[in-house]
Amino acid sequence: MKNEWVDICDINDIPPMGAVCALHDGKQVAIFNLSNQGEVKSICNYDPVSKASVLSRGIIGDIEGRHVVSSPLHKQHFSLDTGECLQHEGIKVNVYPVRVVNSRVQLQQLDS
Amino acid sequence: MVTSINKKRVIVIGNGMVGHKFIETLCDQKNSDIEILTFSEEPVLAYDRVQLSSYFSGESATDLSLASIKKYEEQGIKFHLNDKVISINKSEKTVVTEKGIEVCYDKLVIATGSTPFVPSIPGGKGEHIHVYRTLQDLEDIKSSAKVSSCGTVIGGGLLGLEAANALKQLSLKTSVVEFAPQLMPVQLDKEGGKLLRKKIKDINVDVLTEKNTKKITQGTAHRYRMEFTDGSQLETDTIVFSAGIRPQDELARSSDISIGERGGIIIDDYCQTSDKDIYSIGECALWNGKIYGLVAPGYQMAKTAAIHCAKTLSEEKVEKDTLPCFTGADMSTKLKLLGIDVASIGDAHGKQEGSKSYSFTDSKAQTYKKIVVSENGELLLGAVLVGGAEEYGSWLQLYLNEMQLPEYPQQLLFPYAADPDSTTTGVENLPDSAQICSCNDISKGEIASCIGKGIHDAGALKQVSNAGTGCGGCVQLVGQILDSELNKLGIEINNELCDHFSYSRAELFDIIKIKNIKNFDELLDKYGQRSGCEICKPTVASILASLWNDQILDTPHVTLQDSNDAFLANIQKDGTYSVVPRVPGGEITPDKLIVIGEIAKEFSLYTKITGGQRIDLFGAHVHQLPQIWKRLVNAGFETGHAYGKALRTVKSCVGTNWCRFGVQDSTSMAIFLENRYRGIRSPHKVKMAVSGCARECAEAQCKDFGVIATEKGWNLYVAGNGGMRPRHAELFATDLNDEILIKYIDRIMIFYIRTAERLQRTSVWMETLKGGLNYLQEVIIKDKLKINNELEEQMKLLIDTYQCEWEATINDPEKLKRFSHFVNSKETDPKVIFTTEREQIQPA
Ligand code: SRM
Ligand SMILES: Cc1cc2nc3c(=O)[nH]c(=O)nc-3n(C[C@H](O)[C@H](O)[C@H](O)COP(=O)(O)OP(=O)(O)OC[C@H]3O[C@@H](n4cnc5c(N)ncnc54)[C@H](O)[C@@H]3O)c2cc1C
Ligand code: SF4
Ligand code: FES
Numbered sequence: 018m019k020n021e022w023v024d025i026c027d028i029n030d031i032p033p034m035g036a037v038c039a040l041h042d043g044k045q046v047a048i049f050n051l052s053n054q055g056e057v058k059s060i061c062n063y064d065p066v067s068k069a070s071v072l073s074r075g076i077i078g079d080i081e082g083r084h085v086v087s088s089p090l091h092k093q094h095f096s097l098d099t100g101e102c103l104q105h106e107g108i109k110v111n112v113y114p115v116r117v118v119n120s121r122v123q124l125q126q127l128d129s
Numbered sequence: 130m131v132t133s134i135n136k137k138r139v140i141v142i143g144n145g146m147v148g149h150k151f152i153e154t155l156c157d158q159k160n161s162d163i164e165i166l167t168f169s170e171e172p173v174l175a176y177d178r179v180q181l182s183s184y185f186s187g188e189s190a191t192d193l194s195l196a197s198i199k200k201y202e203e204q205g206i207k208f209h210l211n212d213k214v215i216s217i218n219k220s221e222k223t224v225v226t227e228k229g230i231e232v233c234y235d236k237l238v239i240a241t242g243s244t245p246f247v248p249s250i251p252g253g254k255g256e257h258i259h260v261y262r263t264l265q266d267l268e269d270i271k272s273s274a275k276v277s278s279c280g281t282v283i284g285g286g287l288l289g290l291e292a293a294n295a296l297k298q299l300s301l302k303t304s305v306v307e308f309a310p311q312l313m314p315v316q317l318d319k320e321g322g323k324l325l326r327k328k329i330k331d332i333n334v335d336v337l338t339e340k341n342t343k344k345i346t347q348g349t350a351h352r353y354r355m356e357f358t359d360g361s362q363l364e365t366d367t368i369v370f371s372a373g374i375r376p377q378d379e380l381a382r383s384s385d386i387s388i389g390e391r392g393g394i395i396i397d398d399y400c401q402t403s404d405k406d407i408y409s410i411g412e413c414a415l416w417n418g419k420i421y422g423l424v425a426p427g428y429q430m431a432k433t434a435a436i437h438c439a440k441t442l443s444e445e446k447v448e449k450d451t452l453p454c455f456t457g458a459d460m461s462t463k464l465k466l467l468g469i470d471v472a473s474i475g476d477a478h479g480k481q482e483g484s485k486s487y488s489f490t491d492s493k494a495q496t497y498k499k500i501v502v503s504e505n506g507e508l509l510l511g512a513v514l515v516g517g518a519e520e521y522g523s524w525l526q527l528y529l530n531e532m533q534l535p536e537y538p539q540q541l542l543f544p545y546a547a548d549p550d551s552t553t554t555g556v557e558n559l560p561d562s563a564q565i566c567s568c569n570d571i572s573k574g575e576i577a578s579c580i581g582k583g584i585h586d587a588g589a590l591k592q593v594s595n596a597g598t599g600c601g602g603c604v605q606l607v608g609q610i611l612d613s614e615l616n617k618l619g620i621e622i623n624n625e626l627c628d629h630f631s632y633s634r635a636e637l638f639d640i641i642k643i644k645n646i647k648n649f650d651e652l653l654d655k656y657g658q659r660s661g662c663e664i665c666k667p668t669v670a671s672i673l674a675s676l677w678n679d680q681i682l683d684t685p686h687v688t689l690q691d692s693n694d695a696f697l698a699n700i701q702k703d704g705t706y707s708v709v710p711r712v713p714g715g716e717i718t719p720d721k722l723i724v725i726g727e728i729a730k731e732f733s734l735y736t737k738i739t740g741g742q743r744i745d746l747f748g749a750h751v752h753q754l755p756q757i758w759k760r761l762v763n764a765g766f767e768t769g770h771a772y773g774k775a776l777r778t779v780k781s782c783v784g785t786n787w788c789r790f791g792v793q794d795s796t797s798m799a800i801f802l803e804n805r806y807r808g809i810r811s812p813h814k815v816k817m818a819v820s821g822c823a824r825e826c827a828e829a830q831c832k833d834f835g836v837i838a839t840e841k842g843w844n845l846y847v848a849g850n851g852g853m854r855p856r857h858a859e860l861f862a863t864d865l866n867d868e869i870l871i872k873y874i875d876r877i878m879i880f881y882i883r884t885a886e887r888l889q890r891t892s893v894w895m896e897t898l899k900g901g902l903n904y905l906q907e908v909i910i911k912d913k914l915k916i917n918n919e920l921e922e923q924m925k926l927l928i929d930t931y932q933c934e935w936e937a938t939i940n941d942p943e944k945l946k947r948f949s950h951f952v953n954s955k956e957t958d959p960k961v962i963f964t965t966e967r968e969q970i971q972p973a
Contacts, residue, residue, distance in 0.1 A: 039951060045951075045958070069702065070950075071700070074692045074696070076666055077688070082659060090702065
């Protein structure tokens with residue numbers, strides 16, 4: 018089962034430098050479209066600091082060159098590459114493998 | 130006891146504030162041949178007596194401590210606590226303590242401070258009768274308070290008022306009894322005393338003046354009865370004496386050291402007493418016939434004595450003129466008494482021959498200011514401030530440095546009336562020798578040199594220079610010096626927006642306008658770096674909207690918006706949203722109320738009347754927002770921009786239509802204003818209100834723009850604020866007709882949008898605007914900058930291109946796509962769970 022890629026949506030469903038939330042294997046996954054920089058990224062949608070499923074609705078930016086999303090509730094930054102919270106050491110959200118194939122966004126099947 | 134071989138011993142009697150300062154300074158001299166020994170009658174090492182009262186507002190004894198046992202031990206300083214020195218033998222050079230210790234000294238320092246003066250009144254001693262000087266006194270007062278309901282302070286001077294504050298904090302009904310006809314007779318003149326008395330009464334502290342306590346007897350309703358010489362009496366449970374201090378000079382007296390006629394140990398300019406091996410410093414010392422009851426002069430004495438002591442012990446022959454002298458000290462003070470700012474500088478009473486004084490009482494703001502100037506009007510001799518003391522720092526400098534006053538010295542009382550372009554602070558003009566921090570004797574030059582060495586942060590500057598670490602009275606001035614020095618060094622005070630743009634918001638506004646930039650990427654490309662963040666993106670989005678008014682959810686802009694703007698609703702703690710339809714002026718028809726009710730019921734939303742005269746519906750899932758708004762738009766509602774940095778509400782009262790007092794139609798004006806300015810994006814939110822008469826039921830004076838009806842038209846107030854730091858709005862213009870009123874608001878609003886920093890409400894903007902209200906009036910009314918046409922045109926564009934954002938969104942299928950929780954499923958967020966309270970939903 019592992020390694021299989023699941024179709025989620027079209028890349029055009031996510032505005033450039035914007036994000037959406039996908040339901041993936043029962044989990045809420047935020048997908049970020051950095052396509053003008055040639056990439057998509059994906060981390061957990063749940064913000065463990067504010068305790069709400071909102072990270073896909075934050076603003077994408079960079080802190081000294083690291084891609085981050087800023088939580089819409091209390092503005093903590095989460096790294097899009099590692100899931101780490103930059104303001105609270107030790108807090109980290111899951112990172113998910115994601116790719117774009119023929120303009121379709123795909124997430125990898127999770128371990129069962 | 131014998132002195133350790135070769136070491137010279139210095140004994141300090143009294144480990145109070147000044148004794149401790151002496152020890153610190155002596156240690157700084159790095160003379161390893163000196164051994165220091167100190168005795169204290171109190172059970173603890175030196176603590177901050179100046180801040181003593183904060184013990185009642187939660188500070189602990191350790192918070193107040195100045196010296197620590199650990200540090201003394203590390204530095205090899207020996208100390209005996211709880212042991213009083215009872216005699217000095219000058220010929221043997223020894224001291225003896227109560228516990229029987231006898232030690233010899235090479236140099237002796239008497240720093241025994243003072244004792245509170247308690248007049249001998251029959252019945253003047255008792256379990257619940259106290260003084261106010263030591264931590265122990267405070268403990269005793271605290272215990273008394275537990276078994277008392279009211280308390281009285283005898284003495285309405287500085288310390289008396291502090292004691293009164295303490296009683297008040299201990300929840301006692303408090304009175305102050307003063308012998309003189311006014312409060313703080315030493316520092317304040319009659320008018321100042323009068324205002325202070327009124328303000329103190331306003332906070333429910335009783336003030337009785339011209340009362341001389343004859344005796345204290347047992348009371349009937351309360352524990353004690355105070356009988357006054359005029360036959361009147363007062364009953365109270367606890368009494369605190371604060372009738373002045375007396376130098377503690379007993380030791381010197383009994384060992385034949387010269388004492389002043391009215392007490393105090395006589396010292397010379399090096400703080401030596403009549404015995405050259407004995408120094409005296411602090412409140413027990415008498416210099417030039419004067420006792421100094423403040424800590425700053427005591428510190429200066431401590432330094433003088435310590436340097437003299439170190440030098441004379443280490444060198445055979447000391448060049449006298451290389452030693453610092455004590456040359457007297459200034460007794461100006463600034464204090465917050467019972468929460469009221471009070472300050473007194475120099476000759477407050479105008480006693481100097483030929484002096485002239487100017488004063489100004491603002492009975493509305495309840496402030497009093499007075500300046501005393503020399504006969505020729507060139508020098509400031511003294512001043513009094515009650516109710517507000519912002520001027521203290523700069524006036525003190527004018528006084529201490531004998532600086533030339535402006536041609537019309539009375540201008541000092543009205544800084545706003547002066548030329549707005551000239552800097553009012555004038556720290557640039559201070560000589561380097563000007564003493565800025567009197568607690569620690571730090572000059573402007575020393576502070577400037579720290580700044581020159583690269584310390585550019587206010588907090589660090591305080592630590593490194595030590596300025597501002599005492600009473601805190603100089604902190605504002607130190608800040609001004611920092612700004613002015615940075616300016617001199619050509620370093621701009623950094624107001625760069627963020628890491629991605631090295632420009633302030635106001636600068637970016639001009640760039641975007643002049644270069645006609647239409648989107649974020651273009652701006653980033655030409656003027657910024659990397660990809661942006663949650664600070665610059667919404668700021669630029671707001672500027673673009675203020676200038677070009679494109680739809681905020683249009684493609685290039687949508688990802689710049691704060692989450693609230695991005696979904697045209699306010700996000701709540703559980704990720705759901707609130708819905709706030711606009712209700713201009715708070716006027717709403719029954720039909721519209723019913724629609725709101727029906728929608729709330731159908732979508733099961735929590736409903737609440739807001740503080741802004743409209744209705745908020747909470748708990749909507751993101752996919753419900755378009756459904757809800759379709760219904761609202763169909764019923765004639767528009768978006769309320771509760772989510773935006775934009776106009777919020779224009780509160781109104783019923784005005785002439787219904788109210789028997791109304792003089793103008795305030796409701797119609799409020800509705801007109803709300804419809805005119807809705808949707809305009811600004812640096813922060815903007816609120817307005819219109820009241821129909823001076824009774825001010827719409828609370829216009831705490832709004833960004835406040836309009837109050839007069840018989841002849843409208844008074845316009847600007848830059849008020851509620852919220853975290855309330856600010857009373859300032860009266861901008863009076864008796865305006867409708868047309869001029871609107872013109873002025875148009876212009877001010879665009880001027881604010883153009884020049885304010887990010888998230889700066891009009892209140893803060895006004896405070897940073899050089900020249901303040903006066904300048905704004907020049908720009909808006911007199912067109913000083915010749916920009917009014919431009920401002921009006923910009924406003925016209927914004928008004929003409931207004932569109933309801935929700936109406937535009939529900940009619941655009943592309944935009945609606947984003948309103949679902951999952952991109953690949955119709956399910957809602959399973960983490961959102963509601964419970965019920967008072968028949969409505971609440972987040973679980
Ligand atoms: C709903 C309401 C409270 C209520 O139940 O009554 C409210 C709710 C919020 N206020 Fe407020 N304020 C509300 C009236 C006020 C008022 C009273 C008024 O406007 O007359 C004030 C003081 C007046 C003033 O602003 O000067 C007020 C001062 C604030 C402040 C402090 C602003 C300041 O300058 O200090 C904030 C924080 C901020 O804006 O940075 C704030 C922020 C907020 C936010 C937006 C906080 C947030 O980000 O979640 C709240 C969300 C509203 C929502 O989800 O819909 N709210 N807030 C009121 C909505 C009024 C309306 O109809 O639009
Ligand atoms: C409530 C309060 C508020 C004040 N507010 C201010 C203010 O805002 N600004 C300001 O400038 N000043 C203020 N002062 C005054 C300031 O505290 C004093 O000027 C300062 O403490 C004087 O220091 P000192 O070392 O001379 O005396 P103290 O601090 O009184 O120290 C003398 C010490 O010597 C001890 N001692 C006395 N005799 C002997 C002996 N024979 N043997 C051993 N030990 C002995 C005493 O017990 C005491 O601990 C305030 C004072 C009080 C009480
Ligand atoms: S402000 Fe004046 S006109 Fe308006 S409701 Fe109050 S009393 Fe009436
Ligand atoms: S003047 Fe008291 S801290 Fe500077």
